[in-house]
Amino acid sequence: MSDTLQHFVSREPFDxxxxxxxxxxxxxxxxASQWRMxxxxxxxxxxxxxxxxxxxxxxxxxxxxxxxxxxxxxTRNTDFIYAPPQQVHLFHDGxxxxxxxxxxxxxxxxxxxxxxxxxxxxxxxxxxxFCTGDPYEFWGLFEADFHLIxxxxxxxxxxxxxxxxxxxxxxxxxxxxxxxxxxxxIGITLSFMLGITxxxxxxxxxxxxxxxVQRVIEVLRSLPELPLWxxxxxxxxxxxxxxxxxxxxTLILALLDWPGLARAVRxxxxxxxxxxxxxxxxxxxxxxxxxxGRHLLPNFMSHLIASATxxxxxxxxxxxxxxxxxxxxxxxxxxxxxxxxxxxxxxxxALYPWLLMPMVPVIITVLAFNFLGDGLRDAxxxxx
Amino acid sequence: xxxxxxxxxxxxxxxxxxxSVLVFVIIQLPPGDYLSxxxxxxxxxxxxxxxxxxxxxRQQYGLDKTPVEQYFHWVAGLVQGDLGYSFEHSLPVxxxxxxxxxxxxxxxxxxxxxxxxxxxxxxxxxxxxxxxWGDHGLTLLGFLGxxxxxxxLALILLYLANIWFGTSIxxxxxxxxxxxxxxxxxxLSVLEHLAVPVIVIGTSGTAGMIRRLRANLLDELQxxxxxxxxxxxxxxxxxxxxxxxxxxxxxxxxxIGNMLPQVVSGSVIVSAVMSLPTTGPMLLRALQSQDxxxxxxxxxxxxxxxxxxxxxxxxxxxxxxxxxxxxxxMRR
Numbered sequence: 222m223s224d225t226l227q228h229f230v231s232r233e234p235f236d237x238x239x240x241x242x243x244x245x246x247x248x249x250x251x252x253a254s255q256w257r258m259x260x261x262x263x264x265x266x267x268x269x270x271x272x273x274x275x276x277x278x279x280x281x282x283x284x285x286x287x288x289x290x291x292x293x294x295x296t297r298n299t300d301f302i303y304a305p306p307q308q309v310h311l312f313h314d315g316x317x318x319x320x321x322x323x324x325x326x327x328x329x330x331x332x333x334x335x336x337x338x339x340x341x342x343x344x345x346x347x348x349x350x351f352c353t354g355d356p357y358e359f360w361g362l363f364e365a366d367f368h369l370i371x372x373x374x375x376x377x378x379x380x381x382x383x384x385x386x387x388x389x390x391x392x393x394x395x396x397x398x399x400x401x402x403x404x405x406x407i408g409i410t411l412s413f414m415l416g417i418t419x420x421x422x423x424x425x426x427x428x429x430x431x432x433x434v435q436r437v438i439e440v441l442r443s444l445p446e447l448p449l450w451x452x453x454x455x456x457x458x459x460x461x462x463x464x465x466x467x468x469x470x471t472l473i474l475a476l477l478d479w480p481g482l483a484r485a486v487r488x489x490x491x492x493x494x495x496x497x498x499x500x501x502x503x504x505x506x507x508x509x510x511x512x513x514g515r516h517l518l519p520n521f522m523s524h525l526i527a528s529a530t531x532x533x534x535x536x537x538x539x540x541x542x543x544x545x546x547x548x549x550x551x552x553x554x555x556x557x558x559x560x561x562x563x564x565x566x567x568x569x570x571a572l573y574p575w576l577l578m579p580m581v582p583v584i585i586t587v588l589a590f591n592f593l594g595d596g597l598r599d600a601x602x603x604x605x
Numbered sequence: 606x607x608x609x610x611x612x613x614x615x616x617x618x619x620x621x622x623x624x625s626v627l628v629f630v631i632i633q634l635p636p637g638d639y640l641s642x643x644x645x646x647x648x649x650x651x652x653x654x655x656x657x658x659x660x661x662x663r664q665q666y667g668l669d670k671t672p673v674e675q676y677f678h679w680v681a682g683l684v685q686g687d688l689g690y691s692f693e694h695s696l697p698v699x700x701x702x703x704x705x706x707x708x709x710x711x712x713x714x715x716x717x718x719x720x721x722x723x724x725x726x727x728x729x730x731x732x733x734x735x736x737x738w739g740d741h742g743l744t745l746l747g748f749l750g751x752x753x754x755x756x757x758l759a760l761i762l763l764y765l766a767n768i769w770f771g772t773s774i775x776x777x778x779x780x781x782x783x784x785x786x787x788x789x790x791x792x793l794s795v796l797e798h799l800a801v802p803v804i805v806i807g808t809s810g811t812a813g814m815i816r817r818l819r820a821n822l823l824d825e826l827q828x829x830x831x832x833x834x835x836x837x838x839x840x841x842x843x844x845x846x847x848x849x850x851x852x853x854x855x856x857x858x859x860x861i862g863n864m865l866p867q868v869v870s871g872s873v874i875v876s877a878v879m880s881l882p883t884t885g886p887m888l889l890r891a892l893q894s895q896d897x898x899x900x901x902x903x904x905x906x907x908x909x910x911x912x913x914x915x916x917x918x919x920x921x922x923x924x925x926x927x928x929x930x931x932x933x934x935m936r937r
Contacts (some may be wrong), residue, residue, distance in 0.1 A: 439616075440623045443862070443915055447870035448888060448907050449631075452900060455892035456634035538754045542874055545756065546889055564760060565878075571767040580757050588752045 259523060262600035269596020272589040279586065280406075283399045287357045289369050290392035291378045294555060296355055298377065298387040301325065303573045304338050306382040306390075313345050321347040324376060335572065346376030382575035384563055390578055393560060398582060400556035404471055405537040405590075409529050411475035412536075416482030417525070421513045423483065424490025431487070438480040446477055450539055454548045463554040470549050474536050485528060489521050523601035531594035534587040541583055557583050609923055617916045624908045625683070629676050631904070632897040683905065698902045702887065706906060709872065709883040711795065712802060713910060716868050717861070719803045720810045725857075727811075728818030732853075733845065735823060743815065750812035755871045759805045759878040802881055806871040810864050818857050825849035855926050861918040865911045873907070 243251060253261070263269060282289060298304075307322040324344030330337050354371035358364050372378035381390035423434035453473045457466055493499065494517065502512050518525075543549030544558025545565070552559055560579040564570050570577060644659065670678070686699070731740045825831070826849050834844050876885025884903045891899040 436619075436623075440620050440627075443620060443866065443908075443912050444624065444627075445866045445869035445873070445907050445911055448873050448904055451873075451889065451892055452628075452631045452904055453634075455895060455900070456631055456897075534752075542754065542756055546874065546877060548889070548892060561760075567760075567763045567767055570760070570764050574764065577760065577764065580760070583754070583757065584752060587754070588748075591748075591752060 255523075259600040263596050266596035266599060268592045269600075272592035272596070275585070275589045276593060279398060279582075280402060282395065283402060286395050286399050287359050287365070288367065290389075290395045291354060291368060291371050292389040292392040293355045293357045294388075294393060294396045295553070296388060296392075298379075298383060298389070300327075300387070301338075301377060301379065301383050302385060302387045303336055304377070304379050304383045304387070305573075306575055307377070307379050308340075309348070309380070313342075318345060319347055321345050321373075322376070322378060344376070346373035346378075348378060349373060381578050382573065384576065385569075390560075390575060393555060394557070394579060394582060397555050397557045397560050397579060400467070400550065400554060401537055401540060401558070401583070402586065404467070404474070404540045404556065405533040405586075407468075408471045408474040408478065408536040408540075409533050411472065412478040412532075413482060413525070413529050415475060415479040417486055417518065419479065420483030420486030421490060421518070424487035425494055425509055425513050425517070427491065427494075431491075434483065434487070438484055441477060441480045444477075447539070447542065449477060450474065450543060451546065451548050454543055463551065467550060467554055470540060470543065474539055478532060478536065481532060482525065482528065485525065486518075489524075490517055493517050493520060524598070527594055527597035527601045530590060530597055533594075534590045537583065537586060537590075606923065610920065613916060613919055613923075617912055620912055621909070624912070625680055625905060626676070628901050628904045628908070629679060632901040633672065633675075679901075683902075698899050701899065702884070702902075705882060705884050705887060708795070708881075709876075709885075709906075710910065712799065712806075712872050712876070712881070712883055713868055713914075715799050716803050716807045716810070716872065717864070717914075719807045720814055720864065720868075723807070724811045724814035724818060728815045728857075729822065729845075729850070731815060731819040732822035732826065747812035747815050750808045753808070755805055755809060756874045756878045758808060759802075759875045762801060762805060763879065802872075802875055802879060805879075806868060806875050809871070810868055814857070814860065814864070817860060818853060821853040821856050822849060825852045855922070858918065858925065859922055862915050865914045865918075869907050869911050 250258075263273075287293070292298075304325060307325075309320050309322060311317060311320060313321065323340045323342050324346055326339045326341040328337055329335075349371045350369065352368055352371040353366045354368045356364060356366040370378070379389050379391070381394065383389055384393070419434055423431040450473060453476070454470055457469045457473075461469065490513070499512060499516060502516050507515075540549055540556060541558035541561065544551075544556050545561045547562060550556050550559055557579040561577075564576045564579075687697070727743055731743050734740050826845075828849075831844065831849055834848075839847075872883065873885040873888060875881075876883040877889045880886050884906065888900055888903040888907075891897075891903065
């Protein structure tokens with residue numbers, strides 16, 4: 222090895238910190254807050270984002286239900302009882318007319334006494350947009366009659382058919398969302414608060430508080446939920462107004478739902494309360510409420526939100542089941558479960574299958590919450 | 606083991622006591638007792654109220670006593686097999702329910718069996734063939750099974766059966782056996798009719814179980830002892846069954862604690878929808894007419910079913926897994 226190695230000296234000015242400097246992307250990544258990183262993580266989860274958008278749209282629609290739908294909740298079209306869904310067409314006789322529906326031709330089948338509706342292709346009924354139609358009371362506050370879509374003058378627009386009183390299913394479905402979706406949201410808020418308070422107390426104080434809470438959770442979890450829900454809602458006084466019953470049902474749903482959340486909070490707190498920063502806060506005289514709420518809970522808030530999202534569907538389903546069985550909400554309050562009570566008579570369903578339509582939004586909502594919850598759970602730990 | 610058994614038995618009895626208090630409170634919740642509603646109803650119809658009967662019932666239930674005394678009265682009756690008196694049917698509850706309790710038990714037990722039998726091979730297949738087409742297909746199916754609420758599934762099936770066969774599938778036995786004493790023919794007929802409700806109730810549980818077994822088994826399969834075994838030349842079948850499967854099986858059995866309440870809940874509502882002759886529809890009717898003693902008996906029965914089921918499964922698990930019976934701790 223006699224020949225010397227080639228010597229190379231770079232003439233570029235040497236910057237000592239060069240090696241530690243971050244590229245803009247890296248900097249953006251390292252400086253990002255936890256919640257921002259979760260958002261990035263969530264955005265990658267296409268299914269969760271789609272589900273989130275669907276849910277956002279449905280919850281937004283709750284606000285403007287009266288404006289969005291062509292008919293009012295209780296409008297009866299007595300000439301169109303159990304009318305089948307009308308299809309939206311664009312072309313009539315090969316000519317473009319814009320969105321329209323064909324009118325009905327109706328006769329009573331005297332043999333079966335069945336109402337028979339046929340499409341009457343001579344009656345072209347163009348759908349109107351941003352129009353005046355069925356009068357309504359917006360959230361019961363003021364009267365209006367302005368709609369996003371209306372049927373043609375003197376025509377009908379039953380996109381999902383009508384029920385036994387000739388009420389438009391599509392409109393009622395959207396109205397039903399207002400109740401069904403909010404039941405889940407209010408219920409989970411209540412159970413979230415219960416779970417955090419009870420689980421927080423159990424985890425932070427330990428000892429006999431923890432023991433008592435553990436036993437209660439065990440008992441509650443070993444009980445079949447639905448029969449208990451049924452019994453509790455059957456026990457609601459019959460004299461209550463529909464609004465009171467609505468809140469009563471949500472409260473009942475929340476009362477049996479908190480153990481899962483409380484258990485999660487407890488097990489996390491048991492570990493976290495031994496941390497130094499927790500002792501420091503205690504030594505400085507912070508109250509337990511402040512330590513739990515300010516120092517401990519934020520550590521795993523994202524996990525809690527994810528698991529709360531995952532338990533919304535069970536609430537929506539429970540409300541649907543209860544109302545379907547006639548133990549939950551009652552008309553005139555209209556939720557998807559109340560709408561489904563019409564489908565209890567299976568003979569009617571066989572003749573008028575569109576009575577089963579309220580199932581579709583229920584299943585879509587449940588799936589959407591599940592996907593969003595899955596995405597959130599993956600995103601809740603952005604550092605791994 | 607004996608120690609564990611005793612402790613577990615004690616917790617079960619305590620749980621049952623708490624549950625009975627809970628159910629009693631629920632029975633008492635509706636304003637006024639059933640009798641006053643009953644009297645008011647009769648009077649509003651302009652009927653004479655039979656004073657003697659009212660007095661008899663009042664004594665029977667000690668409605669004139671304090672709630673605490675009433676509770677003990679009620680529990681004492683329950684323990685002796687006196688389920689109370691149904692006001693709606695004017696019969697003792699035990700006569701009203703008939704063999705509904707038995708059929709409920711059969712239905713729930715078959716569902717649990719179905720869930721295990723179906724989810725076990727599928728879960729093992731999914732785990733050993735991870736990311737294959739079969740696995741993806743089954744995962745998708747599982748997701749749908751989890752998301753479709755069972756009573757809606759029951760409705761759909763009823764509707765389809767009505768369209769395709771023009772018959773109703775909502776029964777647990779052929780017509781000729783209804784109200785007949787038990788016989789082989791009747792038992793077979795029940796077994797035949799069980800299939801549809803069992804599938805409907807078991808779908809979501811099966812989907813959940815498959816996911817859980819798949820996850821557990823995948824965790825095990827990635828461990829080093831499996832690699833070692835493979836390196837030493839163990840045949841694949843033996844490599845799977847000897848250790849990883851046994852490890853993955855414990856959580857699978859233990860999970861009955863989550864599954865049982867879910868199955869019982871499901872069976873209640875599915876029975877109500879399909880009008881099966883189990884406790885479901887009767888509980889519903891009792892609740893609707895606020896016949897609270899009948900409802901309370903059913904609630905107690907359903908809770909008993911779950912709690913005793915969990916107790917038995919815990920014992921089974923303790924027999925399977927020495928860690929549990931030695932540490933003496935409760936699972937979960």
